[in-house]
Amino acid sequence: xxxxxxxxxxAAKHELEKQNKKATSLKDVAKAIGVSTAxxxxxxxxxxxxxxxxxxxxxxxxxxxxYAGPSLAAxxxxxxxxxxxxxxxxxxxGYSFSDPMAIxxxxxxxxxLEKHNKQLLLLSSLSDNxxxxxxxxxxxxxxxxxxxSQNALARILNLSKPCVSIDFxxxxxxxxxxxxRKASKEIAEYAITDSDDSVAxxxxxxxxxxxxxxxxxxxxxGNSQEIAHQRLLGYLDGAAAKGVSIPFTSRxxxxxxxxxxxQQAAIxxxxxxxxxxxILCMSDVIAMTVCRVANQMGIFVPEELKxxxxxxxxxxxxxxxxxxxxxxxxVEKGIIATTMLIENDTVSKVVETKLRKRDSA
DNA sequence: TATGAAATGCCCCTTCACGG
DNA sequence: CCGTGAAGGGGCATTTCATA
Numbered sequence: 001x002x003x004x005x006x007x008x009x010x011a012a013k014h015e016l017e018k019q020n021k022k023a024t025s026l027k028d029v030a031k032a033i034g035v036s037t038a039x040x041x042x043x044x045x046x047x048x049x050x051x052x053x054x055x056x057x058x059x060x061x062x063x064x065x066x067y068a069g070p071s072l073a074a075x076x077x078x079x080x081x082x083x084x085x086x087x088x089x090x091x092x093x094g095y096s097f098s099d100p101m102a103i104x105x106x107x108x109x110x111x112x113l114e115k116h117n118k119q120l121l122l123l124s125s126l127s128d129n130x131x132x133x134x135x136x137x138x139x140x141x142x143x144x145x146x147x148x149s150q151n152a153l154a155r156i157l158n159l160s161k162p163c164v165s166i167d168f169x170x171x172x173x174x175x176x177x178x179x180x181r182k183a184s185k186e187i188a189e190y191a192i193t194d195s196d197d198s199v200a201x202x203x204x205x206x207x208x209x210x211x212x213x214x215x216x217x218x219x220x221x222g223n224s225q226e227i228a229h230q231r232l233l234g235y236l237d238g239a240a241a242k243g244v245s246i247p248f249t250s251r252x253x254x255x256x257x258x259x260x261x262x263q264q265a266a267i268x269x270x271x272x273x274x275x276x277x278x279i280l281c282m283s284d285v286i287a288m289t290v291c292r293v294a295n296q297m298g299i300f301v302p303e304e305l306k307x308x309x310x311x312x313x314x315x316x317x318x319x320x321x322x323x324x325x326x327x328x329x330x331v332e333k334g335i336i337a338t339t340m341l342i343e344n345d346t347v348s349k350v351v352e353t354k355l356r357k358r359d360s361a
Numbered sequence: 362t363a364t365g366a367a368a369t370g371c372c373c374c375t376t377c378a379c380g381g
Numbered sequence: 382c383c384g385t386g387a388a389g390g391g392g393c394a395t396t397t398c399a400t401a
Binding site for chain 1: 382383384385386387
């Protein structure tokens with residue numbers, strides 16, 4: 001009798017501990033059902049390893065016990081795999097969700113991951129506290145979208161997991177890129193029709209400066225492989241091919257690709273006495289903003305002002321007037337990069353861009 | 362005795378090797 | 382064919398050990 005009571009107390013105590021401490025584990029259900037842990041695991045993951053009868057009994061019991069199946073965390077601990085792919089965004093998550101290109105890219109990435117039953121983990125290289133190891137220990141591989149912070153890059157490379165970069169190149173991984181310089185040259189040549197044209201450029205992140213401003217001679221443009229740098233060179237190539245030179249005062253830097261900054265730049269350019277009649281913009285967001293400002297000022301696009309964008313986001317076709325821009329196939333880039341990662345393809349790819357001739361230039 | 366370093370234990374699961 | 386025991390894997394918590 002005494003034994004019975006104490007064992008009941010033990011059982012109750014055990015039950016209580018289980019309730020407020022931790023969730024039911026594979027081990028718990030194995031004990032409760034009276035089979036080995038391996039058999040439970042097999043029942044969920046390898047049905048061919050046990051009889052249908054036992055398997056259905058186990059699944060039924062597990063449902064009763066409130067056990068949904070082996071934990072992902074424990075599985076990845078054992079197998080060293082998680083079936084999770086990390087996408088490292090150069091910008092903050094909040095900004096990225098407002099960036100149409102990032103959205104398109106993720107659409108492409110997700111479509112491939114879904115086919116392969118893999119999960120997606122979004123990381124921002126900015127939310128990166130010194131040397132602290134964070135969520136990046138989970139994924140089996142990484143896709144970098146845009147140049148990440150040095151810290152994040154170093155830490156992730158240190159994990160020796162497969163990586164693919166998009167829109168930048170790094171010696172340690174294959175990349176998916178477009179030819180920014182060529183594409184920019186092409187669109188500039190298309191928009192500039194006359195050697196008398198007065199051309200301006202609005203780009204983002206040309207220099208390290210938190211203010212909207214014109215470039216100056218001697219500005220340090222940083223890494224020559226940077227997208228903005230390449231597009232700038234492309235525009236200058238195109239202008240030169242048409243016999244036009246673009247003065248520093250007409251090369252405008254924005255700290256980020258946002259409507260607010262673009263508006264500042266647009267107003268400044270269009271209020272000039274010698275205002276430009278062609279504005280080459282490094283993104284559709286900037287170009288659409290320029291169009292809107294021009295409309296408000298009573299300047300006709302494209303009759304008095306030609307505007308070109310870059311990216312070919314969905315809104316570009318709905319702009320007034322529809323935007324002449326360069327399609328850089330965001331979805332496609334996401335698909336290609338993810339496929340490379342999954343198939344262990346380490347050959348870098350250049351995705352073809354397409355000039356979209358619409359009405360703004 | 363106080364402190365830092367090294368060893369051990371655990372977590373939870375998958376999977377190899379092997380016994381009825 | 383069915384099923385099981387036990388190893389092992391990365392990091393954290395705890396214990397043990399060694400040194401100043």
